[in-house]
Amino acid sequence: MERPDFKQALGRLLGPPGPEVGCEACFEELDRYVELEIAGADPDAAIPGLRAHLDGCPACREEHESLYAFVSGKQTL
Amino acid sequence: MSAVNAATVRPIEPTSSLPSLVPAPSSLDPESREWLQSLRASGRERDEAIARLHALLLGAARFEVARRRPTLPHLRGGDLDDVANLAADDALVSVLRRLDDFRGASRFTTWAYKFALYEAAVKLRKRAWQGREVPLEPENWGMFASAGLEPDTEAEQSELLATVQAAIEEVLTPHQRRVLVALALNGVPIDVLAERLNTNRNALYKTLHDARRKLREHLDERGLALDNSEEN
Numbered sequence: 272m273e274r275p276d277f278k279q280a281l282g283r284l285l286g287p288p289g290p291e292v293g294c295e296a297c298f299e300e301l302d303r304y305v306e307l308e309i310a311g312a313d314p315d316a317a318i319p320g321l322r323a324h325l326d327g328c329p330a331c332r333e334e335h336e337s338l339y340a341f342v343s344g345k346q347t348l
Numbered sequence: 349m350s351a352v353n354a355a356t357v358r359p360i361e362p363t364s365s366l367p368s369l370v371p372a373p374s375s376l377d378p379e380s381r382e383w384l385q386s387l388r389a390s391g392r393e394r395d396e397a398i399a400r401l402h403a404l405l406l407g408a409a410r411f412e413v414a415r416r417r418p419t420l421p422h423l424r425g426g427d428l429d430d431v432a433n434l435a436a437d438d439a440l441v442s443v444l445r446r447l448d449d450f451r452g453a454s455r456f457t458t459w460a461y462k463f464a465l466y467e468a469a470v471k472l473r474k475r476a477w478q479g480r481e482v483p484l485e486p487e488n489w490g491m492f493a494s495a496g497l498e499p500d501t502e503a504e505q506s507e508l509l510a511t512v513q514a515a516i517e518e519v520l521t522p523h524q525r526r527v528l529v530a531l532a533l534n535g536v537p538i539d540v541l542a543e544r545l546n547t548n549r550n551a552l553y554k555t556l557h558d559a560r561r562k563l564r565e566h567l568d569e570r571g572l573a574l575d576n577s578e579e580n
Contacts, residue, residue: 277505280491284512284532285567286560293557294538295550302454302462327560328553330469330538337465341411342458 291323297331305338380456387447402440404457405464409435412468420476431475435467442467473537482544483534484526489513508572515566524559531556 292300300318307314315322325332376384386397409432417428442463450459492509494502516525530536531552538549545552 277492277494277509281508281512284528284560285564286532286557288564291557293550294553298462298466300453302458306454306458327557328538330473330549334462334466334469337412337415337469338458338462340415341408341461341465 286327287323289323290320291327292320293324294328294331297321297324297328298334301331301335301338305335305342308339309343376452377455380450380452383456384447384450387444398440398444401443401460402436405439405443405460406432406436408461408464409433409439409468412465413472416469416472420472423475427475431471432468435471436464438467439463470539473539474543477537477540482530482536482541484530486513486516486529487534489533508567511567511570511572512563515563519562519566520559524555524562527552527555528559528563532560 300321304314304318304321307317325335383397383401386393387401388394389397410429412435413428413432417423420428423431439460443460450456453459489509492505494505497505516528520528527541530541531538538552542549542552
């Protein structure tokens with residue numbers, strides 16, 4: 272049975288295969304993306320290329336996770 | 349709606365936005381409108397709004413610090429609170445400077461929070477790497493190692509890995525190789541590398557993106573399967 276390590280490592284090295292935005296565009300749209308996610312809408316349809324960027328950029332991914340956690344936590348208080 | 353072109357990850361531009369649905373300013377929710385009005389006011393009203401905003405940003409920065417605290421055992425509580433305060437201060441400056449950029453695509457507070465979370469995250473990444481050498485040569489090929497594979501699978505992976513390693517040496521420019529190795533192989537945070545190379549995150553990611561595209565094209569030309577390689 273093949274361990275996932277190789278594919279995961281290759282994925283990290285080669286990044287997402289599809290179109291993606293850059294870090295600047297990601298930051299510009301991140302608040303809208305997160306609110307669409309929290310609302311149960313389809314952020315990937317509204318903001319194409321951002322999810323792929325989150326897959327390829329660990330820093331932006333972390334900041335997305337933080338904003339989602341912080342804003343969704345505020346809304347459930 | 350047009351798709352974003354993979355070959356042109358756009359460079360940093362303060363007012364850049366994607367070709368997608370953006371509400372007109374008139375669609376601002378009442379709370380966001382109130383924030384803008386009070387922050388654009390003068391005198392005591394503005395001062396009070398700035399103080400309220402700083403408190404919100406500090407809360408977000410402390411949230412980020414708390415999330416990352418387990419990965420920063422060498423930083424004491426006072427150091428971490430200093431980081432949170434500095435992040436909130438810097439975020440406040442950014443929010444006020446960019447107030448006219450707020451389009452109402454989200455609530456004002458969500459828009460503002462991202463500045464505080466970003467500032468705190470960047471500062472903590474840099475603290476974590478303070479005084480450490482940034483590795484620019486491949487260090488982590490071991491993460492590609494798999495054990496207990498069938499001989500055929502092991503041979504396929506070895507061939508693919510050897511081709512990737514050769515392509516990194518032969519296909520990429522020295523700058524692309526350095527950026528790809530540091531970020532995608534050695535796990536150097538992009539903000540840390542940007543600081544060491546005197547550039548910015550967006551420019552580095554563009555370089556990384558171009559390097560990855562070159563590698564993918566090189567492997568594709570050789571008929572090497574990359575299915576599922578996007579998994580993280």
